Amino acid sequence: MPSANGDSTRNHLAVNPVFTAEPAHIPRNTLPGDGLAPDVAYQVVHDELMLDGNARLNLATFVTTWMEPTAEKLMAECFDKNMIDKDEYPRTATLEHRCTRMLGDLWHAPPADDVTGCSTTGSSEACMLAGLALKRRWQHARRAAGLPADRPNLVMGINVQVCWEKFANYFDVEPRLVPMQGERFHLDAEQAAAHCDENTIGVVAVLGSTFDGSYEPVADICAALDRLEAERGWNVPVHVDGASGAMVAPFCDPGLVWDFRLPRVASINTSGHKYGLVYPGVGWVVWRDAAALPEDLVFRVNYLGGDMPTFALNFSRPGAQVVAQYYTFLRLGFEGFRRVQQTCRDVATSLAERIGELGPFRLLTKGDELPVFVFALRDDVTGYSVFDVSAHLRESGWLVPAYTFPAHRTDLAVLRVVVRNGMTHDLADLFLDDLRLAVERLSRQAKPLRGAESASFAHGASAHHA
Structure with a gap:
């Protein structure tokens, strides 16, 4: 029988009698008294993992699920390198630095002797670092003006990834x-400005919402904050959470102004392990210039006899993902990234259009910003729910999240499809066939069998959101 955490209540793992050296019993929750032969240990773990979903058919995650064998080989060669040991692994540190320079250039950072930025374990850590920089800059400015600095606030849409609520909770904002x-x-711009006051450390603008794949209007938000400063004197910086969009917009929307071309944008983060096309986990954060990152947040370490600044919440972590990011930048170049991201968008928009033509669904977004779209059931479909649709698709191997939107749209339940590199037009055709079959079967139901309580996907949103 399974326990509350999903694991078996049996005290021992069962091993088929295929090996010549397997023990009769392997303890489940305590260390074995003796070691196992490598092939036995491998088979035990391998067999249990077969019950995981197929990562390539996971349309819930934004995280990269396919890389080239050459990239995997390079990562394997670097698994033993600790990213924090920059003096022991100077070339790995150099590759990290090159990546931040490439991103600074991609996002139009002002010309400087160097780019201020770093790698992280993912966008969550990157957001925490950016938020800390916003808070510390605000505190310095308030204290310099002889004003209290004990009630900071951060303005953002309720659609932000849960890491921003964690930041606010952990760092008293x-x-x-x-x-x-x-x-x-x-x-939107109007609401962003309306929620600001003299204690606002910044506004978070999301370039690619996880709820529906849409871009927030960064330029309009900056313009509204410009007007607010002119009227009230409050200088409110903007952080762009580009976890996904910062690696899509530069290639697919070159005319969209959202980055450091806007003087009010102080920092940008992205997930290298999302549309940066690298296996998890690696993220990046870049600041407009050195002044945007307060010096008292930076630690100094000895690096090759010189001074190496470091700013991170995490300490030891593998260098493999950073090396893989550099490899991917070299391997694809600008044009290669453009082809990959545009293909993802083409697959998303084509699939969204065909889903909209099926009959029972209405599209909320079309996949023409992030290659992500959401769709809901039409009001006249009463025999089944989006949660029923999700469950039926899972039977065919497809992992498609069904969830409700946050306040004040908890009445809206949707399905979301994330198109990543590796989701081809052919796979989209197969998905559409399975969706059509699911709809045909569900249309014979008299009433929905599943509601929001059956949703198993949080997709980064906190519990009271999803």
Whole structure:
């Protein structure tokens, strides 16, 4: 029988009698008294992992699920390198630095002797670092003006990834979460400015919402904050959470102004392990310039007899993902990234259009910003729910999240499809066939069998959101 955490209540793992040296019993929750032969240990672990979902058919995750064998080989060669040991692994440190320079160039950072940025374990850590820089800059400015600095707040849409609520909780910042309203599913310029005051350390603008794949209007938000500064004197910086979009927009939307070309943008983060096309986990954060990252947050370490600044929440972590990021930048170049991301968008928009033509669904987004789209059931479909659709697709191997939107649109339940590198037009055809079959079967139901309580996907949103 399974326990509450999903594991078996049996005290021992069962091993088939295929090996010549297997023990009769392997303890499940305590260390074995003796070691196992490598092939036995491998088979035990391998067999249990067969019950995981197929990562390539996981349309819930934004995280990269396919890389070239050459990239995997390079990562394997670097698994033993600790990213923090920059003096022992100077070339790995150099590759990290090159990546931040490439990203600074891609995001139009102002010309400087060097780019201020670093790698992280993912966008969550990158967001925490960016938030800390915003808070510390605000505190310095307030204290220099002889004003209290004990009630900082951060303005963001309720659609932000849960890491921002964690940041607010862990670092004593009031989160000002702007709720959704009507057909507005993310933060807009008017609401961003309306929620600011003299204690606002910054506004988070999301370039690619996890809820529906849409871009928040970064330029409009900056313009509204420019007007606010002119009227009230509050200089509110913007951090762009580009976990996904910062590696899509530069290639697919070159005319969209969202990055350091906007003077109010102080920092940008992205996930190398999302549309940066690298296995988890690696993230990146880049600041506009050295002044945007307060010096008292930076630690100095001896690096090749010189001074190496470091700013991170994490310490030891593998260098393999950073090396893989550099490999991917070299391997694809600008044009290669453009082809990959544009193909993802083409697959997403084509699939979204065909789903909209099936009959029972209505599209909320079309996959023409992030290659991500969401769709809901039409009001006249009453015999089944989006949660029923998700469960039926799972029977065919497809992992498609069904969830409700946050306040004030908890009435809206949707399905979301994330198209990543490796999701081809052919796979999209197969998905559409299975979706059509699921709809045919579900249409014979008299009433929904599953509701929001059956949702198993949080997709980065906190519990009271999803």
